[in-house]
Amino acid sequence: MVEIRNLTKYYGNHPAVKDISFTVGDHEVLGFLGPNGAGKSTTMNMITGCLPSTSGTVLVDGHDIAKEPIKVKRLIGYLPELPPVYPEMRVREYLLFAAGLKGVPRSERKKQVEDAMRRLSITDVQKRVIGNLSKGYRQRVGFAQALLGSPKFLILDEPTVGLDPKQVMEVRSLIKDLAHDHTIIFSTHILAEVTAVCERVVIINKGQIRAEDTIRNLESRVSGVIRLCIKAEGEMTKVSGVIRSVDGVQDIEEVVPDDEPGVCTYTVRVAEESIRKPLVAALVAADCMVLEISVKRSSLEDVFVRLTSSSSASGEADELAEIRRELDAERRAAKDRKEDGN
Amino acid sequence: MFALYKKEVRSYFCTPFAYIISALFLMVFSLSFIRSISDMDSSTLRFQFPAVFYNNFFYFIFLIPLLTMRTFAEERKSHTETLWLSAPIRVWQVVLAKYLAVVTVFALMLVLSLIYPIIAYVKGTVITSGLICGYAGFILWSLVCIAVGVLCSALTDSPILAAVFGEAAMIIIAFLDSFSQTQLIQSMPKVSSVMLWFSTQHRFAAFAQGFFSISDLVFFVSLSAVVLAWIVIVIEKRRWSRG
Numbered sequence: 001m002v003e004i005r006n007l008t009k010y011y012g013n014h015p016a017v018k019d020i021s022f023t024v025g026d027h028e029v030l031g032f033l034g035p036n037g038a039g040k041s042t043t044m045n046m047i048t049g050c051l052p053s054t055s056g057t058v059l060v061d062g063h064d065i066a067k068e069p070i071k072v073k074r075l076i077g078y079l080p081e082l083p084p085v086y087p088e089m090r091v092r093e094y095l096l097f098a099a100g101l102k103g104v105p106r107s108e109r110k111k112q113v114e115d116a117m118r119r120l121s122i123t124d125v126q127k128r129v130i131g132n133l134s135k136g137y138r139q140r141v142g143f144a145q146a147l148l149g150s151p152k153f154l155i156l157d158e159p160t161v162g163l164d165p166k167q168v169m170e171v172r173s174l175i176k177d178l179a180h181d182h183t184i185i186f187s188t189h190i191l192a193e194v195t196a197v198c199e200r201v202v203i204i205n206k207g208q209i210r211a212e213d214t215i216r217n218l219e220s221r222v223s224g225v226i227r228l229c230i231k232a233e234g235e236m237t238k239v240s241g242v243i244r245s246v247d248g249v250q251d252i253e254e255v256v257p258d259d260e261p262g263v264c265t266y267t268v269r270v271a272e273e274s275i276r277k278p279l280v281a282a283l284v285a286a287d288c289m290v291l292e293i294s295v296k297r298s299s300l301e302d303v304f305v306r307l308t309s310s311s312s313a314s315g316e317a318d319e320l321a322e323i324r325r326e327l328d329a330e331r332r333a334a335k336d337r338k339e340d341g342n
Numbered sequence: 343m344f345a346l347y348k349k350e351v352r353s354y355f356c357t358p359f360a361y362i363i364s365a366l367f368l369m370v371f372s373l374s375f376i377r378s379i380s381d382m383d384s385s386t387l388r389f390q391f392p393a394v395f396y397n398n399f400f401y402f403i404f405l406i407p408l409l410t411m412r413t414f415a416e417e418r419k420s421h422t423e424t425l426w427l428s429a430p431i432r433v434w435q436v437v438l439a440k441y442l443a444v445v446t447v448f449a450l451m452l453v454l455s456l457i458y459p460i461i462a463y464v465k466g467t468v469i470t471s472g473l474i475c476g477y478a479g480f481i482l483w484s485l486v487c488i489a490v491g492v493l494c495s496a497l498t499d500s501p502i503l504a505a506v507f508g509e510a511a512m513i514i515i516a517f518l519d520s521f522s523q524t525q526l527i528q529s530m531p532k533v534s535s536v537m538l539w540f541s542t543q544h545r546f547a548a549f550a551q552g553f554f555s556i557s558d559l560v561f562f563v564s565l566s567a568v569v570l571a572w573i574v575i576v577i578e579k580r581r582w583s584r585g
Contacts, residue, residue, distance in 0.1 A: 011583075050427040052582055073430040084425035088356050089349075100345025101429045145425070 001025055002047065002153060002183065007056035009042050009207075016042045018207040019056070029179045031198035032187040035308050039207040040187040041081050044157045047185070048078040060153060074103065077151035077182075081158055083142025087131030091122060091141055094130060095148065102149035116144035119174060135162040143171070147178075154178060156186035160193060172196050191304055203307050210307040218303050227253070227296040228268045228276065234288035236264055242286045243268055248275040253332070263291065343435040346426065350413075350443030363408055364451045370401045375458045394458070395476040395550035399543070402487055403516055407508030409447060410491025411501040413440045414577070418499040427581070434574045437492070441570060444488045452480060472552035479549020482562035483542060487512055489569035496576045519543040 002024040009017040017039040024030045034040050045051035047058050049065045049072060058065040060072045086094060095116060099109040117123045120140040125133060130141060139162050146154060159175070160168045175184060175197050188194060194201055195215060203211040211218060232239050240252055243266060254267040268279075273295055283290050354360035374397040417423040426436050462468045494507035521527060522537035538544075542565075545558040 045424075048424075048428040050424050050581070070430045070432070073428060076428065078424070078428040080421065080424040080428075082421040084422040086349075086353065086422055087420070088353055093352075097345055097349045098425065098429075100348075101426060101431060103430055 001059075001061060002185065003057075003059040004043075004047065005057045005059070007043065007046060007058065008054045009039075009046060009051065010054045015207050017046070017053075020204065020207070020209045021056075022202050022209065022212050024183055024185055026183050027179060027181075028200060029175065029184045029186070029198045031194035031201040032185055032204065033189065033191070033194055033201050033304065034187070034204040035189055038204045038308070040189075040204060041157055042207075043204070044078070044155050044185070044187060045080075048076055048155050049073055050078075050080075074149070075152045077146035077149065077154045079142050079146040079154075079156045079159055081161070083138050084145070085130045085138055085141050088129065090127055090129055091133070092117070092126040094141065095144055098145045099148045104149050112148050112150070113144075116147040119147065120144045121170070136164060136167050139163060140167075140171075143174075152183060154182045154184045154186075156184065158188055159186055160188070160190070168193075203304060205308040211303065226270055226273055228270055228273075228279070229292070229294045229296050230266045230268060230279070230283075230290060231258065231263060231292035232266065232283055232288050232290050233260075233263045234283075234286075235262070238286070239264065239266065239283065239288050242282050242288060243279065246275065246279045246282050248272060249279070253328075265292075267296070343431060343439045346431070346436060346439040347443050347446075350440055351446050354409075354443070354447045359412075360447055360450075363405060364454055367401075367405055367451050368454055368457075370405070371398060371455050371458065374398060379462075395480060396547060398480070399483065399546050399550070400516065402484065403509060403512040406448070406484065406487040407491045407494065407505040407512065410444055410488055410508060411495055411505040413444065413492050414496040414573075415499050415501045415504040419501070433577050433581075437570055437573045437577070441489065441492055441573075444492065445485065448484050448488060449481070452477065452484075469552070475552045475554050476550050478554060478559075479546050482549065482559060483546045485566040486515070486542065486562055486569070489566040489573070490515065493569055493573050493576065496573050496580075515542055517543070 004023070005021050007017055007020050008015065020039075020043065022030075032040055032043070042051065046053045047060075047065070049058075049069050052066065058072075060075050063072050063075075065072045089097070092113065095113040096109055099112055100106075104112055114123075117126055120143055122137060122140050122144060125137055130138060133141070139159070143156070143159060146156065156175070160171050163171060172193065175186065178184060186197070198215065200214050201211070201218060202209055230243070236255060236257075240255065243249055243252060248271045250269040250271060252266055252268050254265075256265045256267075258264060270279075276293060276295075280290050280293060371394070374394045378394055414423075459468055459473055490511050491504075491508040494511060495501070495504040497507065498504050518537055518541035520543075522534045522541060527534045527537060542562070545555075545561060548555060548558060
């Protein structure tokens with residue numbers, strides 16, 4: 001278990017990470033999410049002991065990193081943002097060296113290196129000089145390095161950066177696979193990755209935790225609202241009237257005129273998805289042609305954007321509901337303005 | 343720690359680096375060797391090395407920073423230091439491993455330079471005790487120089503700057519003797535004696551001429567140890583204040 005308690009890091013007077021606390025349970029995959037410069041790498045560097053914290057503690061399996069660094073470092077495999085590979089070395093030679101550095105007994109080194117290479121599918125480049133490898137391969141060599149010494153915890157700082165889509169998929173499935181016998185904390189600013197791999201997310205912005213929860217909970221907090229996007233042809237007031245007349249439609253939040261004359265896209269808040277059928281039927285009956293209809297779900301993306309773009313810094317996850325209300329109000333105001341314009 | 347040491351030594355020989363510097367070193371050594379041979383009195387043919395060693399003392403100043411400049415600066419530049427910062431190894435072990443690796447490479451260069459005494463042996467007589475003493479002085483002086491070079495490398499993230507700083511630092515250390523002998527410093531006997539105590543040139547000269555003294559040996563070894571401790575502090579400090 002990794003426990004992070006009130007971790008703070010100042011660079012001079014500038015706070016990079018302010019008083020963050022969270023816990024990662026065994027065999028858990030925790031996504032550490034935040035925009036660039038949010039303090040992700042700083043936090044990870046502190047968890048791995050590369051960087052001492054200004055205050056606060058990191059406990060790894062009950063051992064304090066500041067007091068027992070060697071013990072803790074043995075438990076952790078770290079892939080930093082830039083893979084720490086020596087360009088003049090060959091892949092295999094580098095991994096054997098890294099294994100030695102991590103104190104893997106001589107008799108096990110070869111086996112572990114081979115395992116790691118197989119897992120990252122870099123066995124066929126093992127004799128090549130790292131400096132001549134592409135960025136994706138270098139990233140994978142760095143990843144293989146983190147697996148050496150069979151650490152209980154894996155800290156991965158943006159492990160999929162620089163990989164092509166196929167490799168990204170491979171790395172994601174590797175992370176899922178590794179989760180069986182490792183605890184993983186990985187940082188990213190790519191949302192799809194979090195949704196694909198983690199159970200729980202910590203969202204951080206400007207050095208503070210903005211939310212910490214499971215993905216499902218985070219989504220459900222904002223996804224009480226279901227929206228339909230309807231592109232329909234016809235006079236705007238008539239179409240709006242028809243849409244409002246259908247049972248279960250709560251509101252029309254936005255009307256955006258299309259390039260095509262007489263066509264508008266309506267964002268409609270509804271109670272249930274099943275309203276689509278009567279809604280289309282009503283529109284067709286009223287002679288309004290429906291060109292497109294789709295369900296728009298609130299996703300983690302919404303949560304992320306709201307949490308990380310908000311400038312207030314109280315760091316409370318419970319702000320979510322309020323944020324949602326704010327957003328609704330904004331949309332209503334925009335709609336009013338538009339209607340006034342019409 | 344041994345893994346790091348091995349990797350460091352290897353990285354010198356995997357790149358043309360060590361070879362080119364060895365070649366340069368041998369060239370410099372041979373120049374002063376040839377000069378003293380051509381100056382030699384043909385009636386005795388007893389070859390002494392003090393002059394050769396003494397000349398090389400100054401050439402060192404330009405060679406050793408080239409050898410040490412990459413040790414820490416390069417790691418910082420290419421962000422590879424996270425590898426050993428996150429590994430279960432202490433900073434002093436890293437410093438020692440890197441230091442010993444440079445010392446090893448340098449020792450190998452010195453072994454290559456044995457070719458000159460061997461030639462001298464074959465064609466004449468060499469005063470062996472003087473030769474051993476000269477080499478001992480060489481090694482001791484290089485211990486200090488390498489430590490200073492590595493320190494300069496730990497202070498910056500540019501290998502070129504590290505080399506320049508290293509050269510500057512070594513010139514100051516090497517010429518401390520001459521400074522202490524200037525009239526200005528001589529007028530302050532206390533300052534002069536302190537400077538003289540810290541100066542390395544006269545100690546090296548003693549070794550080069552065949553005087554082996556324990557106090558000088560202790561001086562060189564402890565000075566290197568102090569500089570090494572300083573490197574550890576520099577790295578730890580940077581770790582704390584990095585931003």
